[in-house]
Amino acid sequence: MNGPAQYLHFGFILISLANLIVIALLIVVFMLAVALRRPEKQRLSTIEAVPEPEEVGDRDLTETEVHA
Amino acid sequence: MNLTTGIRERVRNWMPLEDLLPDRLPAFVRSPAYFFGVISFSSLVLLILTGILLAAFGPQWWHDNAFGHFVNSLHFWCAELFFFSMTLHLWVAFYKGAWRHGRGLTWVSGMFAFLAAIGTAFTGYLSMTNFSAQWIAAQGKDALNSVGIGSFFNLLNFGQMYGFHIVLLPLLLVLLIGIHLLQVRIRGIVRPYAPTVEEERAREALWGGGRRNKQETTPATPRPRASDQVSYYRGLRMMPYDLIREGLIALVAVFVLGVAFAGFLSSPDVPPLTLQQYAQQSPVGFVTTAMEELSGTSLIAQYGPPYNQGTGSVQYIGPISLQQVAGVTIPIDVAHVYVLDPLAIAAQTDPQVAAALQTFTQANAKQQSAWEDAYTKALSKATGSNGHVVVPQGDDGPIPAMMDHLLALGTSGALDGLLLRSGGFYQNDFTKPLLFLSEDALPTEAAQFNLLGSQWGVMNETGNYPGQAWLWLYTFWYQVPPYNTSPNADALVLVTMGILTALLVLFPYLPYLNRLPYYLGVHRLIWREYYRDAHEALEARKVEGASPGPAT
Numbered sequence: 039m040n041g042p043a044q045y046l047h048f049g050f051i052l053i054s055l056a057n058l059i060v061i062a063l064l065i066v067v068f069m070l071a072v073a074l075r076r077p078e079k080q081r082l083s084t085i086e087a088v089p090e091p092e093e094v095g096d097r098d099l100t101e102t103e104v105h106a
Numbered sequence: 107m108n109l110t111t112g113i114r115e116r117v118r119n120w121m122p123l124e125d126l127l128p129d130r131l132p133a134f135v136r137s138p139a140y141f142f143g144v145i146s147f148s149s150l151v152l153l154i155l156t157g158i159l160l161a162a163f164g165p166q167w168w169h170d171n172a173f174g175h176f177v178n179s180l181h182f183w184c185a186e187l188f189f190f191s192m193t194l195h196l197w198v199a200f201y202k203g204a205w206r207h208g209r210g211l212t213w214v215s216g217m218f219a220f221l222a223a224i225g226t227a228f229t230g231y232l233s234m235t236n237f238s239a240q241w242i243a244a245q246g247k248d249a250l251n252s253v254g255i256g257s258f259f260n261l262l263n264f265g266q267m268y269g270f271h272i273v274l275l276p277l278l279l280v281l282l283i284g285i286h287l288l289q290v291r292i293r294g295i296v297r298p299y300a301p302t303v304e305e306e307r308a309r310e311a312l313w314g315g316g317r318r319n320k321q322e323t324t325p326a327t328p329r330p331r332a333s334d335q336v337s338y339y340r341g342l343r344m345m346p347y348d349l350i351r352e353g354l355i356a357l358v359a360v361f362v363l364g365v366a367f368a369g370f371l372s373s374p375d376v377p378p379l380t381l382q383q384y385a386q387q388s389p390v391g392f393v394t395t396a397m398e399e400l401s402g403t404s405l406i407a408q409y410g411p412p413y414n415q416g417t418g419s420v421q422y423i424g425p426i427s428l429q430q431v432a433g434v435t436i437p438i439d440v441a442h443v444y445v446l447d448p449l450a451i452a453a454q455t456d457p458q459v460a461a462a463l464q465t466f467t468q469a470n471a472k473q474q475s476a477w478e479d480a481y482t483k484a485l486s487k488a489t490g491s492n493g494h495v496v497v498p499q500g501d502d503g504p505i506p507a508m509m510d511h512l513l514a515l516g517t518s519g520a521l522d523g524l525l526l527r528s529g530g531f532y533q534n535d536f537t538k539p540l541l542f543l544s545e546d547a548l549p550t551e552a553a554q555f556n557l558l559g560s561q562w563g564v565m566n567e568t569g570n571y572p573g574q575a576w577l578w579l580y581t582f583w584y585q586v587p588p589y590n591t592s593p594n595a596d597a598l599v600l601v602t603m604g605i606l607t608a609l610l611v612l613f614p615y616l617p618y619l620n621r622l623p624y625y626l627g628v629h630r631l632i633w634r635e636y637y638r639d640a641h642e643a644l645e646a647r648k649v650e651g652a653s654p655g656p657a658t
Contacts, residue, residue, distance in 0.1 A: 039371055040569040045556050050585045052562055056572040060190065068194055071138040072631045 125335055126291045127350070133343040134298055134636045141356070142195035143290075144349075148356040149188035150283065152364060154276065156181040161272045165235050169375065179368035182571075185227055186367075187360055189576050192220060201628035203621075204296050205614030206306075207313035207338070212289040217611040219282035224576060226279050229271035231564075231574065232261055237376040238568050241552045243267075243536075244544040245563050252421040252596035254432030257412040262540045265532030294335040297342070298633040299624055301640045306624070313338065343639070374571040376555070381525070381539055384547045385516025389490035392516055393497075393509050395545045397485065399444040401478040406440055406541045413438045413541070421597040428597070436537060444542055448515055448524050449508055459511045462504035469503070477503040493517035559584055579603070 044055040159177050160168060168178035196216070198204075205213035228246075232239050243261040250256040260266055300306035385392040398404035408418030412435040420429050446463070453460035466474060481502035488497040495513060497506060515521045525542070527535040540548075552558055555568045565581045567573030583589045583599040592598055614620055623629060630637060 039571060040374060040376065043556060043566075043568070043570050052556065054556065054566050054570070054573070056567070056570050057565065057575045057578075060186070060572045060575050061578075064190065064193060067190075068139075068197055071141070071194065071198070072628065074138050075136060075635075 120333055121288070121292050125294065125333065126288075128291075128335075129346060129348065130344045131347040132295065132297070132339050133345045134633050135295060135347070136345070136635070137632050139194075139198045139632050140295075141352075142191045142198060144353055144356045145191035145360060146188055146195055147283070147287075148353065148360040149184050149191060149364075150279075151357060152184045152360055153181060153188055154280075156184060157272065157276070165233060165268060169235065175372070175375070176368055179371070179373035180364050182373040183364045183367035183371070184360065185230065186572055187364060188223065189227065192223065193576065196220060198632070200613075201623050201626065202296060202632060203299065203623040203629065205620065206296050206299075207293075207309060209289070209293055209296055210614035212286065212293060213614050214611055215282060215286040215289055219279060219286050221607065221611075222275060222279040222282050226271060226275040227574060227576075229267045229275060232267040233264070233271045234375075235264070235378060236374070236568075237378050237551065237555075238374060238557075239264075240378050240536075240540060240543070241548055241555075241557050242564050244540055244548050245557075245559065248419065249596040249600055251412060251419070252429055252594070253423075253600050254411075254428035254430075256429075257432065257435035260436065260535075260537060262537040263530075263532055263535040265530075265534045268534075269532055292333045294333075294338055297338070298636045299629055301637060301644075303624075371571075374567050374569045376568040379543055379547055379551060380519070381516050381521045381542065382519040384543060385513055385521070386493045388547065389493055389495040389513055389517075390485065390488050391546050391550075393488070393490075393495050393513055394482075394485055395542065395547075396445055396509060396512055397478065397482050397505075398545065399440040399542070400446075401475070401482065402441060404440060404545055406438065406545065412436045414440075421594040423594065423597050423601055438538065438541065443525070443538055445508070445512060448521055449511060451524065452511055452515060452520075456511070458507065462507035462511070465504040466508060473503070477501070477505045481505040481509070560590075579606070 046053055046055060046058060156177050160174075160181060163171075163174060168174035199213065199216065228242075231242050232246075246261045247256055250259055250261065259270075297309070300309055381392075395404065399407060402408070405418065406413060408414075408416040410416040410418060410420040411429050411433055414434060414437065420427055446467070449459055449463050453463050466477070469477070480500045481497065484497045484500045484502065488495050490496065493513065493516075495509070497509075499506075512521075515524070522539060525538040527538065549558065555566070557563055557566050557568070562578075562581045562585070565573050565575060565577045580599065580603055583602055584595060589595045589599055589602075609616065
């Protein structure tokens with residue numbers, strides 16, 4: 039690893055292979071994180087009952103509520 | 107009035123333990139995109155632990171000891187993982203519009219933590235006591251000098267940078283991350299964007315903390331507290347969550363990953379350049395640089411503040427030079443510092459040196475200049491090897507004898523010791539030797555590692571290791587017009603980056619622009635189940651004959 043570094047040259051961009059790998063990994067991991075989920079069956083079994091609006095106050099919350 | 111009771115009750119209301127350490131979180135946090143924060147924190151914990159070990163044994167330990175080198179490698183890779191996960195955390199927070207609903211300070215504190223992390227990492231690279239550290243210091247000094255702060259944050263002063271890296275900046279970083287975490291836990295994680303723009307605006311009006319129209323606020327509908335998570339998450343599906351377990355799993359995962367990287371890939375460590383090496387390996391270059399210092403024609407001799415009154419490297423922002431405003435705060439008389447003073451010390455025990463020095467100092471300026479010119483011309487035909495230089499004879503008075511003795515001081519290593527400053531608050535100030543090396547030796551070596559400014563400089567690392575890739579935007583400006591041709595490039599790049607950084611930090615408060623993530627639409631992927639459920643809920647109401655409009 040301490041040997042001569044490999045560099046890639048695109049126009050005015052001169053980037054080391056190591057830095058390019060890091061940047062590519064950043065993009066790949068981000069895309070995976072957005073795409074992946076925990077298993078669906080786990081999701082259904084772990085979600086608890088939704089608190090009813092009356093239980094938590096009667097503030098004027100204008101929003102679409104998501105019920106199971 | 108009992109102040110203690112009052113403060114306790116306020117704190118209890120402001121940050122109840124149930125919010126600080128919740129065991130239930132909204133179901134929309136199921137995405138792995140939510141893991142990056144905890145991975146960053148785990149990396150920071152390991153960075154601190156390995157940093158304590160490295161600090162305890164001193165900066166030389168990891169160069170000489172196999173275990174020390176491994177600990178340094180672990181520290182290095184944890185820093186890479188820290189920035190890797192923190193960058194992803196920043197991206198995710200941006201696309202989620204994580205500053206919404208009164209969470210502007212959460213974003214601002216996170217951004218300040220990110221900036222503090224960059225400073226901590228930068229001083230860490232300066233503290234590596236290897237070639238990379240020397241080169242980053244020599245390059246970075248120009249940027250700080252160009253805006254007049256080069257003497258307050260002297261990158262060439264190892265002691266100061268080391269002190270900043272192991273004490274001041276980590277304390278600041280931990281404090282900022284602590285504030286950021288408190289902000290996250292007190293207010294909770296931001297809800298997904300509402301399915302419609304109108305609903306989102308209503309939520310922002312309710313939770314955003316900004317001014318509302320009088321019509322919107324009535325005594326019957328008081329504004330809820332920003333920390334009222336029960337109200338904030340009303341209507342959302344919740345799920346059991348174990349934050350501590352998740353943190354421990356992340357800590358183990360980062361440790362395993364760090365150990366694997368450290369074990370298989372080690373860490374960069376090209377030995378530092380010394381004046382002794384320079385004199386031994388390139389005697390002609392050493393003497394040429396010394397002559398430039400003696401005759402006042404070197405880069406540093408003409409540099410300007412903070413070293414002298416020259417104008418060679420003075421930079422301007424418009425009509426103003428902050429560099430000149432700051433003035434000469436690290437005075438360096440190059441002829442004396444690099445040539446006459448070291449020879450004066452040698453003259454105390456060497457009559458030949460004393461005689462040559464006396465001849466030179468007693469001559470008038472015109473004669474000195476004539477000798478210097480003659481010797482400099484002869485140097486172009488000089489040959490050198492093994493720490494000796496052979497210069498054709500000429501009418502150069504005592505200069506050859508002076509240079510021979512200076513070269514001897516260089517090859518023996520004595521000059522390294524003479525130029526090292528240890529009298530200030532911070533020990534081991536390498537300003538003088540590094541400035542001398544930055545004239546010729548450092549750039550020559552740096553070019554071989556693709557570290558020059560035109561080669562994206564400080565972003566790169568020696569060998570095949572990743573460098574400070576997070577500085578890509580900073581180094582980018584140096585490659586494009588007008589920066590790459592401007593004599594004020596450093597100052598202009600710093601001003602540009604300052605403006606862009608301020609915009610990013612204050613992004614939550616930029617009207618219209620702060621809605622950008624909503625229109626980019628990445629949040630619809632991150633929270634796709636939420637929107638699917640919201641859609642199903644609306645459809646269900648339609649079937650039941652209820653109004654498809656917003657539920658109350």
